[in-house]
Amino acid sequence: MDTKTDPKRKSAKPAPKSRDERLKAALRANLQRRKAQARARHASDESDGKDE
Template sequence: MERKSDKSTPKKPAETREDRLKAALKANMARRKAQARARAASDKDETGEKGS
């Protein structure tokens, strides 16, 4: 069996590393934003319940 290769030029190791880092940063930022939204929502709920 032959290995199927991409028709595009192979990337340099530095480029693949940068792509991996970029993807990891994007995922990390999305996770942190979700956490911040959840905290803000729970803080809002807690402060609303205290006033009642």
């Protein structure tokens, strides 16, 4: 009875196979992160303006 699991198999999504797929995934993740940061900055700017 082996209860240990392979850490490589824990990922929810299988790793992209080609270099192009890896780059596309990295670019997509980076874009989503930047958009989230921009939305957070915009929301904080709006709340700062309402206080005055």
